[in-house]
Amino acid sequence: MNSNNPSRGACATAPSSLAATIDAAVAQIEPALIAWRRDLHEHPELGNREFRTSGIVAKHLAELGLDEVRTGVAHTGVVGLLKGALPGPVVALRADMDALPVEERVDLPFASKVRTQWNGEDVGVMHACGHDAHVAILMAVASVLAAARSRLQGSVKFIFQPAEELPPEGEEGGAKLMIEQGALENPVPDAIFGLHVTSRLPAGTIGYRSGPTMASADRFRINVVGRQTHGAMPWFGVDPIVTAAQVVLGLQTIVSRQVDIAQEPAVVTIGAIKGGNRENIIPDSVEMRGTIRTFDEGMRDDIHERVKGTAEAIAKAARAGCEVCIRKDYPVTVNDAQLTEAMLPTLERVAGAANVKLVPKVTGSEDFSFFQHVVPGLFFFVGVTPVAQDPRTAAPNHSPLFFVDEGGLALGVRALAHATCDFLEAPRSLG
Numbered sequence: 001m002n003s004n005n006p007s008r009g010a011c012a013t014a015p016s017s018l019a020a021t022i023d024a025a026v027a028q029i030e031p032a033l034i035a036w037r038r039d040l041h042e043h044p045e046l047g048n049r050e051f052r053t054s055g056i057v058a059k060h061l062a063e064l065g066l067d068e069v070r071t072g073v074a075h076t077g078v079v080g081l082l083k084g085a086l087p088g089p090v091v092a093l094r095a096d097m098d099a100l101p102v103e104e105r106v107d108l109p110f111a112s113k114v115r116t117q118w119n120g121e122d123v124g125v126m127h128a129c130g131h132d133a134h135v136a137i138l139m140a141v142a143s144v145l146a147a148a149r150s151r152l153q154g155s156v157k158f159i160f161q162p163a164e165e166l167p168p169e170g171e172e173g174g175a176k177l178m179i180e181q182g183a184l185e186n187p188v189p190d191a192i193f194g195l196h197v198t199s200r201l202p203a204g205t206i207g208y209r210s211g212p213t214m215a216s217a218d219r220f221r222i223n224v225v226g227r228q229t230h231g232a233m234p235w236f237g238v239d240p241i242v243t244a245a246q247v248v249l250g251l252q253t254i255v256s257r258q259v260d261i262a263q264e265p266a267v268v269t270i271g272a273i274k275g276g277n278r279e280n281i282i283p284d285s286v287e288m289r290g291t292i293r294t295f296d297e298g299m300r301d302d303i304h305e306r307v308k309g310t311a312e313a314i315a316k317a318a319r320a321g322c323e324v325c326i327r328k329d330y331p332v333t334v335n336d337a338q339l340t341e342a343m344l345p346t347l348e349r350v351a352g353a354a355n356v357k358l359v360p361k362v363t364g365s366e367d368f369s370f371f372q373h374v375v376p377g378l379f380f381f382v383g384v385t386p387v388a389q390d391p392r393t394a395a396p397n398h399s400p401l402f403f404v405d406e407g408g409l410a411l412g413v414r415a416l417a418h419a420t421c422d423f424l425e426a427p428r429s430l431g
């Protein structure tokens, strides 16, 4: 807003009064926001199983009188559309709804005691990534914006997404499936915003980054096939264990010796290795599983090729067979540079400039990246570590001790609501 420009005078007063209305509405809804979050926290559901959660969301959106509420999108997803009274662009807001197979160890009256089956195993279930907070925040944003509908200059699409943490094995799900099932159509959004609560920042702060922000994440499996023999007579067989050990070390040279990490960082990790069942038998085969993280789609493809080539060449030298299967999961989360620049003043106004931090790249991944492939998107972080605690000592997202300071949640509501209104009122600033 430029108060020096008299021709913008009328516009300058309207948004500021809408901004005040939004802040008042957020303050009013904060107790409900926290109550929703606690209820969701106590009843976490895994990916593609968010039946109760999506039921609560759909009921809430319907009660707000949204113009459309679509359910069952990508299994349990919900897409709501709020048409403002005034014409204008379309903003999409996304919250992910799924929990993790983690047994909660936080001492809270509403701690999760839920157990379920996940990929054939009995597991505890916990909102260890804070998606309960995301759902509650977006429900609150829907309330606030629905109440301001008569002054909204455009439409808002609310996307409640299942299975961000990957669906169960053998199932499709998440952002990609929502897009395939039309979540970004009728109408097509002009921009999409999303947030993630993080232990790395104190409550009351926002973290952001332009360009590549979160890594691509791809799973791989390497099967080294040898020939079984007695452990005392290795020369009669082909040892897949020694070969697998060489493969593990060989793969480490891809990031340390072969790719330009001055351009973008990358990670190649082997997280599981299985072979053999007793000390004096050299087994037939060894299976390894790992993950590849990059911040550039070109480097991503290059590293895939090198992982395959390195494993195959090492196995060949040992006269073993080698099958490499790399599955592309999530692309790089890239925040649109123009959109980030355009929305930064909003985030600074909402949180206070000193509380908006440029954060380092995150080697975790997000399927929000799929939405950003279709429309310009901004994904930012909201701190939830108690102010008195050093974020470096806080249990990270995915830990059974992950803790959300609920005092930080209203900032998430304000950030999304104000970003939406500011974008709807001045989309042309994006050029």
Ligand SMILES: [Zn+2]
Pocket: 129, 165, 397, 398
């Ligand atoms: Zn997560």
Ligand SMILES: [Zn+2]
Pocket: 129, 130, 131, 164, 196
């Ligand atoms: Zn998450």
